[in-house]
Amino acid sequence: xxxxxxxxxxxxxxxxxxxxxxxxxxxxxxxxxxxxxxxxxxxxxxxxxxxxxxxxxxxxxxxxxxxxxxxxxxxxxxxxxxxxxxxxxxxxxxxxxxxxxxxxxxxxxxxxxxxxxxxxxxxxxxxxxxxxxxxxxxxxxxxxxxxxxxxxxxxxx
Amino acid sequence: xxxxxxxxxxxxxxxxxxxxxxxxxxxxxxxxxxxxxxxxxxxxxxxxxxxxxxxxxxxxxxxxxxxxxxxxxxxxxxxxxxxxxxxxxxxxxxxxxxxxxxxxxxxxxxxxxxxxxxxxxxxxxxxxxxxxxxxxxxxxxxxxxxxxxxxxxxxxxxxxxxxxxxxxxxxxxxxxxxxxxxxxxxxxxxxxxxxxxxxxxxxxxxxxxxxxxxxxxxxxxxxxxxxxxxxxxxxxxxxxxxxxxxxxxxxxxxxxxx
Numbered sequence: 001x002x003x004x005x006x007x008x009x010x011x012x013x014x015x016x017x018x019x020x021x022x023x024x025x026x027x028x029x030x031x032x033x034x035x036x037x038x039x040x041x042x043x044x045x046x047x048x049x050x051x052x053x054x055x056x057x058x059x060x061x062x063x064x065x066x067x068x069x070x071x072x073x074x075x076x077x078x079x080x081x082x083x084x085x086x087x088x089x090x091x092x093x094x095x096x097x098x099x100x101x102x103x104x105x106x107x108x109x110x111x112x113x114x115x116x117x118x119x120x121x122x123x124x125x126x127x128x129x130x131x132x133x134x135x136x137x138x139x140x141x142x143x144x145x146x147x148x149x150x151x152x153x154x155x156x157x
Numbered sequence: 158x159x160x161x162x163x164x165x166x167x168x169x170x171x172x173x174x175x176x177x178x179x180x181x182x183x184x185x186x187x188x189x190x191x192x193x194x195x196x197x198x199x200x201x202x203x204x205x206x207x208x209x210x211x212x213x214x215x216x217x218x219x220x221x222x223x224x225x226x227x228x229x230x231x232x233x234x235x236x237x238x239x240x241x242x243x244x245x246x247x248x249x250x251x252x253x254x255x256x257x258x259x260x261x262x263x264x265x266x267x268x269x270x271x272x273x274x275x276x277x278x279x280x281x282x283x284x285x286x287x288x289x290x291x292x293x294x295x296x297x298x299x300x301x302x303x304x305x306x307x308x309x310x311x312x313x314x315x316x317x318x319x320x321x322x323x324x325x326x327x328x329x330x331x332x333x334x335x336x337x338x339x340x341x342x343x344x345x346x347x348x349x350x351x352x353x354x355x356x357x358x359x360x361x362x363x364x365x366x367x368x369x370x371x372x373x374x375x376x377x378x379x380x381x382x383x384x385x386x387x388x389x390x391x392x393x394x395x396x397x398x399x400x401x402x403x404x405x406x407x408x409x410x411x412x413x414x415x
Contacts, residue, residue, distance in 0.1 A: 054314050074317040075326075087315035091333045100329075101319030 002030040004066065006051055011060035013046050020046040023060065045084075053077050075104070094125060175392060182385035200386035210387060212364075213371030220282060220367055221350040224289035228346050231290070232297030233339065239298070240305040255295040262355030265292070270359040284360045285367065289350045296345035304338025344402045348395060 006028040013021040021043040028034050036044045049055045050062060053074035062070045069077055080101070089097050098119055102112045177191050185197035204210055238244065239251055257265065265288070273284040308331065316326045332339075354369040361370050368391070376384050 052314070052318050054317070073323070074314065075320050075322050077318070078320075079318055081315065081318040083311050083315060085309070085311055087309070087311045089312060089316075089330060091336075100316065100321075104316075104320035104325065 002032070004028065005030050005032075005064065007063040007066075008047070008050070009061045009063070011047075011050055011057045011062065013043075013050060013055060014058045021050065021057075048081070052079055052081050095120070178385050179389045179392070181382050182389040184382045184385070187381045200382040201390075203381075203383040204387045204390065207375075207383070209363075209371055209375075210368070213366055213368045216282065216285075216361075216365055217351060217368040220285045220289055221347055223282075223286045224293055224350045225343060225346040227286070228290045228293045228297050229339065229343055232294050232342060232346075233301045233335070235294070235298050236301035236305050236338075240302060241310075251298075254298050257292050258295045263359075266356040266359030269356060273360055279360070280362060280365065282365045285357060285365060288356050288360060289353060292353055292356060293346040293349045296349055297342035300342035300345060301335060301338040303341075304335045308334050340402065344398065348398060351395065 004027050006026075008024050008026040011021055011024045011026075012019065024043075024047065026047075036047060038044055046055070050057050051064075053062075053069070053072060057070065060070075061068055064077060064079070089100065092100070095116055098116045099112050102115055107115070181191055182200055183196050183198070185195040185199065235254055239247060239254070244250055269284060269288045270279075273279050273281075278284045312334070313326050313330055316330045317323070321329060352369060353367070354373065357367050357370050358373065361367060366374070368387075372384055372387055372391075375387075
């Protein structure tokens, strides 16, 4: 079996009196494609928030690449998240949106330029200096897919 | 038709006092009478020549600039804390922060006067600045709060997951998206502070008094159209500030958004 990339051990998360996730054990292996399915309110989003580090677990541990990241803030976890609502920065251009993660991970300007160019070419978003708000709704998901993709390739192999 | 008439009547009712003041300011005679007997700029010359008005105008600028510079960051942090701080008794905190809106100016002025006297700060502009900060804070908090509510927290999470430190998230995502509220808050702070009179009357003297107080003192002692001329200038400046803000910052967007 391939090595474990993400692992939850007995993860519980309470919101006040509500238990959103109850002692969840989960292991995701490298190369695996995993989908969480369930009715709304069953804890899918909370689980993802726990992995991303947006909310701390009430109990249990979270491991990424074998390292315990339970108390580690989101910006140090090195994950790429695609949000349900796309989460595009409305005050930035398409290009700046794609470059955001690369910039925060301190890649060189030339490298950022290259990867942004590649990613935008891949989804055929030309002249991406435009503000996102001017894009039509139908086009909306595309910059975000680029965002997650450009991010993924920013990770050390 | 009736609706249109009502709107016109309301507009006339609201603007007549302003129009009268502006008309009187061009009156060539030394009496505050309406309608004016002719056209003259001598009262405007008087305004510029009167040293106490110059000193008060300088005080106004200093106090307003300092109050706005202090109230904007303080009010922004307060708005963020109110919306997201998970405070117990949030409505009580909010009510306290907005309370200067409902406390009578005379009461607030008296309070500041007693405090300032106790601290030996009656001759200092710092008391005026402190009072103005308190008075404009509700406006700043309210304006910024609206923007904080409209801000999708998912955007900040996205930024964090892309590797931005909390400070970078604040600077690159939170602050830029709060801009409409920040500008509206700043605008309110400036306009409210520039026009503040009652509280300032209690805590200023001849040296520290701001323009509205100096104007009041002038009216008490003299009754010529100089004060109408200064009032007209005041109206024009305030109007310009709001008009420019509306033009470049799109105020309607700030206020009409849910």
